[in-house]
Amino acid sequence: MRIEDLWLRYGPRAPWVLREVSLSLPAGATAVLLGRNGAGKSTLLRAIVGTLTPARGRITDRPEPVAWVPERFPPDQPFTVADYLTHMGAIRGRRPATARSAARDWAERFQLTPYLDVRLPALSKGTVQKVGLIQALLVPPGLLVLDEPTEGLDGAVLAELPRVIAEVTATGGSVIVSDHSGALVDLPGARTWQVDGGHVTEVLPAAGGGRRVIEVAVSADRATDTVAQLRAAGHEVLRVRDEPAARWSAR
Numbered sequence: 001m002r003i004e005d006l007w008l009r010y011g012p013r014a015p016w017v018l019r020e021v022s023l024s025l026p027a028g029a030t031a032v033l034l035g036r037n038g039a040g041k042s043t044l045l046r047a048i049v050g051t052l053t054p055a056r057g058r059i060t061d062r063p064e065p066v067a068w069v070p071e072r073f074p075p076d077q078p079f080t081v082a083d084y085l086t087h088m089g090a091i092r093g094r095r096p097a098t099a100r101s102a103a104r105d106w107a108e109r110f111q112l113t114p115y116l117d118v119r120l121p122a123l124s125k126g127t128v129q130k131v132g133l134i135q136a137l138l139v140p141p142g143l144l145v146l147d148e149p150t151e152g153l154d155g156a157v158l159a160e161l162p163r164v165i166a167e168v169t170a171t172g173g174s175v176i177v178s179d180h181s182g183a184l185v186d187l188p189g190a191r192t193w194q195v196d197g198g199h200v201t202e203v204l205p206a207a208g209g210g211r212r213v214i215e216v217a218v219s220a221d222r223a224t225d226t227v228a229q230l231r232a233a234g235h236e237v238l239r240v241r242d243e244p245a246a247r248w249s250a251r
């Protein structure tokens with residue numbers, strides 16, 4: 001995805017929130033968006049997902065499907081958690097039975113199972129944020145955008161978040177996550193985008209040291225776990241590709 005000379009504001013006479021933003025994010029990469037409160041992180045994320053039209057500039061090669069987890073998930077909808085997630089899965093092209101089963105699997109992983117039959121307005125803020133996260137993951141995202149997930153999610157889900165992000169990037173998805181607290185600044189392999197004074201700059205790693213690229217082959221069913229382990233150990237996973245079975249067994 002390429003962001004080219006983006007200018008953003010809320011209305012034709014309003015002050016610019018962000019100016020001259022140019023960034024790129026390859027498939028399978030993660031960017032952590034840092035900046036103080038009110039710096040413009042949510043504004044940039046809204047433009048990236050397409051809910052805010054830039055006054056100038058453009059975004060090209062945006063991966064599909066886009067999955068958006070807003071800072072405040074709107075809970076004022078009259079559905080139970082299970083029904084809401086099933087509908088959301090169906091809207092994204094899943095058969096209702098498949099969507100319901102995916103929702104149950106994610107609910108189990110995020111300790112949401114006891115709330116599946118509870119209506120959204122009755123949930124606590126943290127629990128409703130879990131629903132917001134799950135609705136984004138029902139279909140594997142090409143681009144996952146998370147706005148301040150450390151704000152609403154409980155510790156168990158937060159601890160799981162780097163692994164969820166690693167699973168998305170392992171299948172070629174890109175991830176952008178904003179974090180004014182800095183809690184996600186050490187997300188393994190992630191690049192850092194800093195929002196300050198109306199500009200967004202990529203913070204480059206300190207120079208020196210050099211790197212060596214190692215190609216590693218694992219069986220297909222271990223790929224996701226291996227990528228997660230390598231990232232957890234602080235390594236950058238550059239690419240994941242499939243190799244035909246014949247070539248694999250000939251080694």
Ligand SMILES: Nc1ncnc2c1ncn2[C@@H]1O[C@H](COP(=O)(O)OP(=O)(O)OP(=O)(O)O)[C@@H](O)[C@H]1O
Pocket residue numbers: 010017035036037038039040041042043044071180
């Ligand atoms: N819908 C809106 N209409 C008008 N101004 C807005 C709107 N949303 C945000 N702003 C303004 O744009 C600026 C950037 O806000 P934004 O929400 O993007 O910041 P942020 O970095 O995400 O902050 P936070 O971490 O507090 O969410 C702020 O001055 C804010 O008041």
